[in-house]
Amino acid sequence: MSQYLILIYGDEAGYAGASQELNDEIMAGHMAFGEKNAAAIQGGNALQPTSTATTVRSDGADGFTVTDGPFVETKEALGGYYLVEAADLDEAIELAKQVPSNFGALEVRPIMVFN
Amino acid sequence: MLSATVRVTRDLDIAEECVQDAYAQALVVWPAGGVPSKPGAWLTTVARRRALDLLRRDAVLRRALPLLVEDDIAPPAEPTDAIPDDRLRLICTCCHPALARESQIALTLRLLCGLTTAEVARAFLVSEPTMAARLTRAKKKIAAARIPYRIPSAAQLPERVDSILAVVHLVFTTGHTAPVGDDLVRRDLVERSLDLARMLRSLLPDNADVAGLLALILLTDARRATRTADDGSLLRLADQDRSAWDRAEIGEGVALVREALHSRPPGRYALQAAIAAVHAEASSWDATDWAEVVALYNVLAQIWPSPVVALNRAVAVGFARGAAAGLVELDTLAAEPQLAGYSYLPAARAEFLQQLGHADAARLAFEEALLLTENVVERQFLLGRLASLGASS
Numbered sequence: 465m466s467q468y469l470i471l472i473y474g475d476e477a478g479y480a481g482a483s484q485e486l487n488d489e490i491m492a493g494h495m496a497f498g499e500k501n502a503a504a505i506q507g508g509n510a511l512q513p514t515s516t517a518t519t520v521r522s523d524g525a526d527g528f529t530v531t532d533g534p535f536v537e538t539k540e541a542l543g544g545y546y547l548v549e550a551a552d553l554d555e556a557i558e559l560a561k562q563v564p565s566n567f568g569a570l571e572v573r574p575i576m577v578f579n
Numbered sequence: 580m581l582s583a584t585v586r587v588t589r590d591l592d593i594a595e596e597c598v599q600d601a602y603a604q605a606l607v608v609w610p611a612g613g614v615p616s617k618p619g620a621w622l623t624t625v626a627r628r629r630a631l632d633l634l635r636r637d638a639v640l641r642r643a644l645p646l647l648v649e650d651d652i653a654p655p656a657e658p659t660d661a662i663p664d665d666r667l668r669l670i671c672t673c674c675h676p677a678l679a680r681e682s683q684i685a686l687t688l689r690l691l692c693g694l695t696t697a698e699v700a701r702a703f704l705v706s707e708p709t710m711a712a713r714l715t716r717a718k719k720k721i722a723a724a725r726i727p728y729r730i731p732s733a734a735q736l737p738e739r740v741d742s743i744l745a746v747v748h749l750v751f752t753t754g755h756t757a758p759v760g761d762d763l764v765r766r767d768l769v770e771r772s773l774d775l776a777r778m779l780r781s782l783l784p785d786n787a788d789v790a791g792l793l794a795l796i797l798l799t800d801a802r803r804a805t806r807t808a809d810d811g812s813l814l815r816l817a818d819q820d821r822s823a824w825d826r827a828e829i830g831e832g833v834a835l836v837r838e839a840l841h842s843r844p845p846g847r848y849a850l851q852a853a854i855a856a857v858h859a860e861a862s863s864w865d866a867t868d869w870a871e872v873v874a875l876y877n878v879l880a881q882i883w884p885s886p887v888v889a890l891n892r893a894v895a896v897g898f899a900r901g902a903a904a905g906l907v908e909l910d911t912l913a914a915e916p917q918l919a920g921y922s923y924l925p926a927a928r929a930e931f932l933q934q935l936g937h938a939d940a941a942r943l944a945f946e947e948a949l950l951l952t953e954n955v956v957e958r959q960f961l962l963g964r965l966a967s968l969g970a971s972s
Binding site (some may be wrong): 466552553554557572574576 | 726731
């Protein structure tokens with residue numbers, strides 16, 4: 465088995481402007497995904513919006529610059545993730561298809577294994 | 580042979596090395612002891628034995644990690660039985676939708692058709708290091724993301740076959756009219772696509788889309804010898820010597836079209852093949868059933884709404900109902916962004932404008948088409964058409 469990170473990208477304005485019904489539906493979708501795939505899911509979290517992000521950049525020596533905002537400003541930002549276990553990419557893709565992604569898309573990345 | 584060896588090594592690079600070793604061994608053994616009765620099976624057995632030897636060494640075993648994923652770890656069957664299944668596995672891996680289309684094509688030509696990296700690079704007009712890097716990147720993704728080496732489930736198969744057929748079709752169209760270069764047709768690519776389509780047909784004999792694509796390649800390729808004159812210049816369908824069309828290919832293609840059209844709704848390749856069959860069966864250009872061609876394009880445009888299909892349909896309308904009707908259809912496509920760089924649109928306008936006696940407008944349209952093609956044979960043809968209009972009035 466291998467591990468994959470399913471990254472949930474989406475337009476934050478979409479979530480902010482969604483009706484209560486839609487928000488409930490998205491939440492229910494995550495709950496259903498979690499229950500159905502409990503054995504495969506190793507972890508996962510939703511992230512606070514990028515307006516709460518802080519970027520810390522090393523100057524290459526001893527110093528750091530700390531700035532308000534995400535590393536990259538994009539319309540569709542990382543909003544959450546699941547860490548899953550799957551036999552292969554096809555299985556990981558099938559898992560990703562079940563994750564709600566109303567305002568963007570999902571990215572599936574294999575976790576690197578160091579021997 | 581490679582596909583059978585991959586099952587042992589589960590690593591594409593190592594499998595390729597083992598196959599090369601097997602050929603090298605054949606060069607030594609065959610001249611001395613004679614060619615074995617089943618050379619392919621002999622080579623496969625040697626390659627797989629070599630693979631097993633290699634895998635016993637720890638260092639290589641580590642290199643093989645992460646392994647290509649396989650469902651069935653059971654010892655592989657006899658090479659001769661295993662080959663068809665293994666080739667289907669290999670093409671499913673090469674054409675996996677998680678790989679970029681250009682990588683899918685490169686892997687397919689390299690691993691299934693056995694082209695060298697240099698040959699694949701030449702086919703797509705990139706340098707050998709660029710193609711080598713592309714292949715390496717794709718193989719790394721297959722290993723790192725664990726793209727499986729297996730036949731997809733029945734539920735996944737249709738989507739995966741679509742992706743495979745798109746690759747084979749692209750190899751064919753790139754060969755049929757090379758986008759750049761001195762030759763109109765790149766025979767090597769056309770023949771590779773025909774080999775692949777035949778292989779798929781033997782692996783998936785009940786698939787109507789496979790039958791449709793094989794029919795399309797056969798029926799289009801049947802005209803290959805007549806598409807250029809002895810001096811290499813382009814001959815239009817109207818000017819081709821129909822007696823020189825390959826009747827065996829046409830017969831086989833027509834039978835496949837009939838079979839493919841039984842599926843409902845008919846697929847895009849079957850419909851394109853049906854259009855090619857109308858041309859193949861017409862005794863002359865004038866005898867072509869253009870109403871039938873337009874009707875087939877109408878159905879095709881519904882299931883495969885692409886600007887190029889719309890363009891071909893518009894041209895067919897011009898032949899069925901006259902140049903003025905064709906021009907009206909073509910002008911509705913003028914704003915289509917996907918056709919903006921496509922030389923056939925102004926070239927078709929030019930032909931219809933000339934038929935209607937608008938020589939100046941036709942000249943402008945031919946000049947526009949000339950700006951849009953890099954194929955030397957097509958350029959010569961367009962220059963000839965331009966010259967036939969005479970001097971500007």
